[in-house]
Amino acid sequence: xxxxxxxxxxxxxxRAVDGVSFNVERGEVLGxxxxxxxxxxxxxxMITGFMPPTSGKVTVGGHDVAESPxxxxxxxxxxxxxxxxxxxxxxxxxxxxxxxLRGLRGDARRRAVERVIELCFLRGVVRQSIDTLSKxxxxxxxLAQALIHDPEVLVMDEPTxxxxxxxxxELRNLIRRLGESKAIVFSTHILExxxxxxxxxxxxxxxxxxxxxxPEELRSMSALAGAVTLSAHGANAEKLSSVGRVEDLGxxxxxxxxxxxxxxxxxxxxxxxVAAEGWKVExxxxxxxxxxxxxxxxxxxxxxx
Amino acid sequence: MKPIWTIAKRELAAYFTSxxxxxFLVIFLLLTGFFTFTAGNFFERGxxxxxxxxxxxxxxxxxxxxxxxxxxxxxxxxxxTIELLLTMPVATWQAILAKFLASWIFLALALLLTFPAxxxxxxxxxxxxxxxxxxxxxxxxxxxxxxxxxxxxxxMTRNQVVAFILAVVVCLFLxxxxxxxxxxxxxxxxxxxxxxxxxxxxVVTHYDAFQxxxxxxxxxxxxxxxxxxxxxxxxxIIRGHRSG
Numbered sequence: 001x002x003x004x005x006x007x008x009x010x011x012x013x014x015r016a017v018d019g020v021s022f023n024v025e026r027g028e029v030l031g032x033x034x035x036x037x038x039x040x041x042x043x044x045x046m047i048t049g050f051m052p053p054t055s056g057k058v059t060v061g062g063h064d065v066a067e068s069p070x071x072x073x074x075x076x077x078x079x080x081x082x083x084x085x086x087x088x089x090x091x092x093x094x095x096x097x098x099x100x101l102r103g104l105r106g107d108a109r110r111r112a113v114e115r116v117i118e119l120c121f122l123r124g125v126v127r128q129s130i131d132t133l134s135k136x137x138x139x140x141x142x143l144a145q146a147l148i149h150d151p152e153v154l155v156m157d158e159p160t161x162x163x164x165x166x167x168x169x170e171l172r173n174l175i176r177r178l179g180e181s182k183a184i185v186f187s188t189h190i191l192e193x194x195x196x197x198x199x200x201x202x203x204x205x206x207x208x209x210x211x212x213x214x215p216e217e218l219r220s221m222s223a224l225a226g227a228v229t230l231s232a233h234g235a236n237a238e239k240l241s242s243v244g245r246v247e248d249l250g251x252x253x254x255x256x257x258x259x260x261x262x263x264x265x266x267x268x269x270x271x272x273x274v275a276a277e278g279w280k281v282e283x284x285x286x287x288x289x290x291x292x293x294x295x296x297x298x299x300x301x302x303x304x305x
Numbered sequence: 306m307k308p309i310w311t312i313a314k315r316e317l318a319a320y321f322t323s324x325x326x327x328x329f330l331v332i333f334l335l336l337t338g339f340f341t342f343t344a345g346n347f348f349e350r351g352x353x354x355x356x357x358x359x360x361x362x363x364x365x366x367x368x369x370x371x372x373x374x375x376x377x378x379x380x381x382x383x384x385x386t387i388e389l390l391l392t393m394p395v396a397t398w399q400a401i402l403a404k405f406l407a408s409w410i411f412l413a414l415a416l417l418l419t420f421p422a423x424x425x426x427x428x429x430x431x432x433x434x435x436x437x438x439x440x441x442x443x444x445x446x447x448x449x450x451x452x453x454x455x456x457x458x459x460x461m462t463r464n465q466v467v468a469f470i471l472a473v474v475v476c477l478f479l480x481x482x483x484x485x486x487x488x489x490x491x492x493x494x495x496x497x498x499x500x501x502x503x504x505x506x507x508v509v510t511h512y513d514a515f516q517x518x519x520x521x522x523x524x525x526x527x528x529x530x531x532x533x534x535x536x537x538x539x540x541x542i543i544r545g546h547r548s549g
Contacts, residue, residue, distance in 0.1 A: 050392050078388075080388040089315070
């Protein structure tokens with residue numbers, strides 16, 4: 001649904017987005033990760049047609065955003081950064097306005113507004129003016145606006161920003177559910193969200209894509225991935241070093257595979273060793289790798305890649 | 306057409322959900338009343354016309370119209386709603402036109418509420434209501450020209466105060482270019498052709514014709530060109546922001 005080819009955006013001498021290309025298909029939820037100022041918002045603004053790219057091309061549902069912006073925009077629902085909305089309007093008034101701009105009239109409009117009020121749990125505040133709402137409700141009101149025409153493409157800039165943990169949880173579930181039938185891109189810098197809602201994640205740093213894969217693939221880039229942590233009575237580092245590289249965690253040992261390709265065999269090797277030595281196992285688990293660590297490693301300029 | 310109406314409706318409603326509209330209407334009516342009857346010597350003139358009423362409009366609007374127009378784009382940019390509006394399936398020119406029309410309709414409403422002046426002059430004497438009608442049309446066009454300029458300066462900044470001051474300065478220039486004391490000064494060192502050319506850019510020159518009851522297509526064209534140009538410039542400025 002979304003095709004991005006070699007997208008570049010410069011602000012003066014600064015290249016905010018520097019040759020970004022990726023596709024998002026229907027049924028995909030793409031998490032857009034990156035440190036602050038990495039170019040996430042700028043990329044999203046170019047997808048939604050708010051900013052023209054310096055060079056490169058964005059097509060949404062086959063429509064070039066630069067050449068036929070209205071056709072492309074009709075397919076997109078957009079939740080901008082900080083959930084901007086007209087503070088002087090009531091929630092219902094605002095949603096009616098958005099529905100009308102999306103070309104919904106009469107009965108269709110009423111049904112669409114009711115649908116998003118239910119979907120985003122806004123029933124209790126429909127008559128309230130937006131400036132009296134809490135951050136969470138404001139976010140949901142703006143999300144409701146983005147969903148009002150049941151768009152095929154949903155673009156959200158930090159949708160869970162400012163929500164409490166319960167609301168975050170609900171929103172992630174909603175994103176996952178919507179993602180079954182739509183193409184969704186959302187940006188975040190909260191890594192757990194990638195696990196909770198995404199089918200794929202892209203990490204962007206200083207305008208460039210530095211990683212692109214499923215959460216599982218990204219996690220396996222972690223140095224920790226495939227390591228086995230063992231805490232067992234009687235275990236010692238010397239014996240363990242026969243199966244892999246050992247790190248003493250104080251009370252427990254972490255054994256890293258010598259080669260990434262040995263990772264699957266490592267756990268078995270450790271189990272065999274424990275059985276042979278007759279150690280009393282208190283705990284043992286295989287590490288999946290941590291997204292945090294991957295994120296830090298590829299986006300921090302001073303850590304070696 | 307439909308998105309223009311949708312946006313214009315929202316803009317108009319926004320005036321009336323805040324106290325801004327009511328404060329503006331009250332101040333506008335008080336000031337027109339004061340200028341017409343006190344400063345304009347309405348009664349002492351001894352003539353059944355609204356010349357005293359219309360004569361002050363270029364000056365009155367100089368302050369009041371930028372106050373109406375200053376928020377049009379500055380507020381959208383400050384609050385970030387501009388991103389919402391321009392990612393809707395709406396062309397930028399439609400949004401610009403809709404916002405302008407909404408504010409213009411609001412100003413028309415303010416102008417219509419001065420109807421007691423017409424009633425008064427008709428009770429007291431026997432005025433030429435054709436001239437009064439032409440005066441209203443001129444006044445409405447004048448307000449539109451100022452408003453379009455205020456929309457333009459509003460798009461330049463996210464600060465409403467800055468937008469207001471810029472609009473006043475630009476409008477002041479358009480007034481002074483044809484204001485008699487200024488043209489008299491210019492005649493001393495510039496050739497009459499230059500003075501006339503500069504004066505042709507003034508709203509006052511074109512506005513005065515309407516007050517004499519003359520609706521000339523050239524004057525009409527002048528005001529519509531100022532509006533057209535300012536709104537076009539608004540589009541260029543907004544496009545410039547988005548391009549970064």
